[in-house]
Amino acid sequence: MSLEIVKVDGARPYPPRVSEFTQTFWQALADGRLITTRGVEDGRLTFPPKPFCPHSWSDRVEWVELSGRGRLYSQTVVHAAPAAFAAEAPYRVGIVDLDEGLRIATRILDDGAAPVLDGPVEIVVLAYDDGPLFAARPL
Amino acid sequence: MSLEIVKVDGARPYPPRVSEFTQTFWQALADGRLITTRGVEDGRLTFPPKPFCPHSWSDRVEWVELSGRGRLYSQTVVHAAPAAFAAEAPYRVGIVDLDEGLRIATRILDDGAAPVLDGPVEIVVLAYDDGPLFAARPL
Amino acid sequence: MSRNVAVLAAAATPVGRLQSRAGDELQNVEHEILGRLVIQAVGEAGIDKTEVGSLVFSHPRVYTQQLYFATFMANYLKLTADAQVVEVMGNGMTGGLAFDQAMADVASGRADVALALGINMETAAPTVEHMNRTMRTTGDIDFHTPFGFTPISWYAMDATRYMHDTGAGRADLAAIAVKDRGHAALNPIAQYRQPITLEEVLAQRPIVEPLGLYEVPPRSDGAACIVLAAEEVAVKLGRPYVRIRGRGFFHEGAHQINESGGDMTAFVAAQRAAATVYEQAGAGAGDMDFAELYAPCTIVQILVAEALGLVPRGEGWRAASAGEMQLGGRIPVCTSGGCLSRGHPPYVTPLYGMVEMVEQLLGRAGRRQVEGARLGITSSELGNYNAALLHVMEAAA
């Protein structure tokens, strides 16, 4: 279930922090895998991954891989961007409902046209020089 | 009742803001006069000067000149100073009870020895290159 | 509530650009602006300063140089307090929480008189730099912010989804901006008072699609002070006052999006808080004569009005276009001009909402007076309305 890795020149405009716990996620992402945590007892997923299950507060969690497929719930194009993102503006961001029932927010890669809501998308890895991010691309 | 003006080279490490209202105070200080406001109705003083009387909240206030004499209530020498004041450390600051019954906090000018509490002090003007501050000097 | 709470008076500065730049020779200092308002509001309330027991401040912006502002102000005003002196913070809910906390202090008997007050200064900070900070507020800085989400981008996605689900068009949302400007034209403390047309709104440059410049909030400074008291204090004073009839709060345990999915435009927290506030008030959505909502974008006003039951779910855009939400309409919303035109100094915006409630319920709203205004509702929020705080108030003439 490897994700496509799209090379992006330069550094991430606002790099995420990596903790001892979340490094597992970011390392997997760099390798082309979208993973998160699941409560062992109730089988419930969460995103972002957490060292406990937020539904039951059990600390018995396991890493699981996600399909990287979902549907576009909503989207917008940001024209007025913060200084950190000014060079990229305008850019498209959106909300994706993954097939596993998780709602996430991410960058949207498009060919310029507005993608269709509820249409299928896939997650790809954006491989910046300083580390990975992810994005959704309409299929 | 003019205050002695002591020339100090350089700029104030942390210059006070000047508002349309407080500029009257700072201009007078530059001219060697320590002034503040007094409620017209109750005759009560306040320091710092305010566009209203803080005791009665009346907005009928007038500017009055202070004697610039008082007694040292307490003092300390700051050895661990913020970055802005690091070049001046160690320096002495203190609390002065002015003869008019107002308690103020200010820099203390001394000859190196600890001044005596309850001893008389006078207010002097510190004329920095960028504007005035004031200080108390044991008499 | 253990005892009834009244609002006696409110004072606010005109919303606009008040903040000085760092290099300006003369500075507009926050304590002078707010101090004046406190004295004005307490004076209008007919209260002596010694009766004030609680001071609840909205936390000032990071640009405010004087830190520990609340206790500094207590000194500046020589105002003693035996209930509490505190700053509260909760995003767009900040001013609402200040009001709510002051109310709770009175209701519980801690204080007979409490002030809810604050100042928001930010306009001297360039917008792109300011956004470098605000992008860290409305999202997970590790799992949202790196993609470039801005605070209003979440509302824009509400709009995109809402249009998809309901068939509303851009013009149907934009109508809110025209209406609000019409209200602001009648409000002396509004930031933008020149009437605008639908064509002008639609012609503005896009900010976060589908929202253009006139559909998102301006940058604003502002300050306000509200005087609350036990109803018995109000009765003794013998003047008209406002009675707080109910209070509702709900946080859905989500921030911007809910990882479990669901209808993002339903504003579940506002629905839940509304059920509580209407029950406490013993009145329903249909009983409200007007509403002053925290709504930083056109779409938000529609969605909150729907969540509070003021207009039918999924039909708010029709109600807006039909003029139901304007002065003279069935349920006037944001008679102040709202965030879009009255202006939006975020941490005190809900206090400006309270100011409008007081003006309307005391019959002092002049040309924007809602005729016969007896009952009104106000709101504030966290995130993308992931939490809502509501108050219902009534005129007690």
Added chain:
Amino acid sequence: MSRNVAVLAAAATPVGRLQSRAGDELQNVEHEILGRLVIQAVGEAGIDKTEVGSLVFSHPRVYTQQLYFATFMANYLKLTADAQVVEVMGNGMTGGLAFDQAMADVASGRADVALALGINMETAAPTVEHMNRTMRTTGDIDFHTPFGFTPISWYAMDATRYMHDTGAGRADLAAIAVKDRGHAALNPIAQYRQPITLEEVLAQRPIVEPLGLYEVPPRSDGAACIVLAAEEVAVKLGRPYVRIRGRGFFHEGAHQINESGGDMTAFVAAQRAAATVYEQAGAGAGDMDFAELYAPCTIVQILVAEALGLVPRGEGWRAASAGEMQLGGRIPVCTSGGCLSRGHPPYVTPLYGMVEMVEQLLGRAGRRQVEGARLGITSSELGNYNAALLHVMEAAA
């Protein structure tokens, strides 16, 4: 209070240096640290997460990158709330106000269970830069700060005056530091646990005369979560708990110094708040078995103990030197080790005080247990104790 409030459980991280530097590859993130504590404390309380109705956070430090931290945490923990989610701020009183607000939410019936919680991260900021900010907190930035006053310089002036008025010597104040270190040696979550001698304290370099390095607080990070509930909830759970017996607050309308003069070392606000809290508690200073005071410097602990009537006015230094304030003494003060040795993460320091209250009153303080501890008092402050917030609690086994 309209109904009795119980403290069910408390959790805290060891005080120390937790904050990562900007460049560190792996970062200690606040939400992971605090999230763990919430789950631990609520678990120990025997409460289900759905029962929590109120989340009152101490506002995090400016160094905390994730802004709007409270609502972010509600999401991180998927914790709904129908009373409130708020951050409070009030200098050294911050954690005390969080506790107090959570208590008020329970007392008023808004919530059956409330959390008071927070995290303070600051140690990665160099002290001289950090002080560039804190000097703007404890004074008028136009009429105090330009002279170079630092937060603890005000306490140093308390010391100078107190020594002048009472005849106390430097060693009499320094004895507090020795005592506190002895307590911290017995506290597994204390930052500094190696015993020290009076000679060592006196030999340290001066920081703000007459106070040396060991008489002023260290730089510290920390985090804590306290679970409060209606007493009826506690009774149903059938486990030992702590009952809040009283609460007192007073702000004297001054900041650092009172322009009208007076005895600066009398800590008038603490005296006034004490009168209230003892009245509410139906118990006096002489009934207290121990006290956990907010006291960032040696002198402060003496002055607060005097203001609360735990030791005679002007004689606190004699009581300290005579061992009355240490474990086994007449009135043990700061059994946690206090700000000086337990550590001082300012915005959550009062929450650490609550943690110690709970440990002592539940008889879980191990080697630092005050024998037969039934009643205790805790404090927090604004400015130079220009305002004080006090709580008296008792064991309800």
